[in-house]
Amino acid sequence: MLLDMDIAERGRKPATGYQRPYAVAESLDLLHGPSSGMVRLPSHLDWSGHAEYDLDAPGRVIDLYRAVLIEAASPQDLYAYLDAGILRRLWALMWLPAQLRRVWELKFPVLAEISRVIATA
Numbered sequence: 001m002l003l004d005m006d007i008a009e010r011g012r013k014p015a016t017g018y019q020r021p022y023a024v025a026e027s028l029d030l031l032h033g034p035s036s037g038m039v040r041l042p043s044h045l046d047w048s049g050h051a052e053y054d055l056d057a058p059g060r061v062i063d064l065y066r067a068v069l070i071e072a073a074s075p076q077d078l079y080a081y082l083d084a085g086i087l088r089r090l091w092a093l094m095w096l097p098a099q100l101r102r103v104w105e106l107k108f109p110v111l112a113e114i115s116r117v118i119a120t121a
Contacts, residue, residue: 022104024075025107028088031079035055036055037054039055041053069100092117
């Protein structure tokens, strides 16, 4: 599912300018991507030349999750490379575009709650 902010935030005044659509999972329960080992992302998700990620290295896990969340062309990209438990653990630690964070937190209140709890800690 691709959501833009005008659709996701019904009732609000439409945003001006370009609103990038982001892929959003239908359910966090569908995120069953790898949780350890080496992962190589396809070029449509990471064209940096450093598309191999060691999921046992904390910094590289965050890099992979950011790349997939930002660049996913469809929910299938999310399902293939993200794991729901890891996403919950990393959610508040990742720098993400505000629009992307908003769309995901509107769809999944548990992620918004994680952000709120960390922000008040």
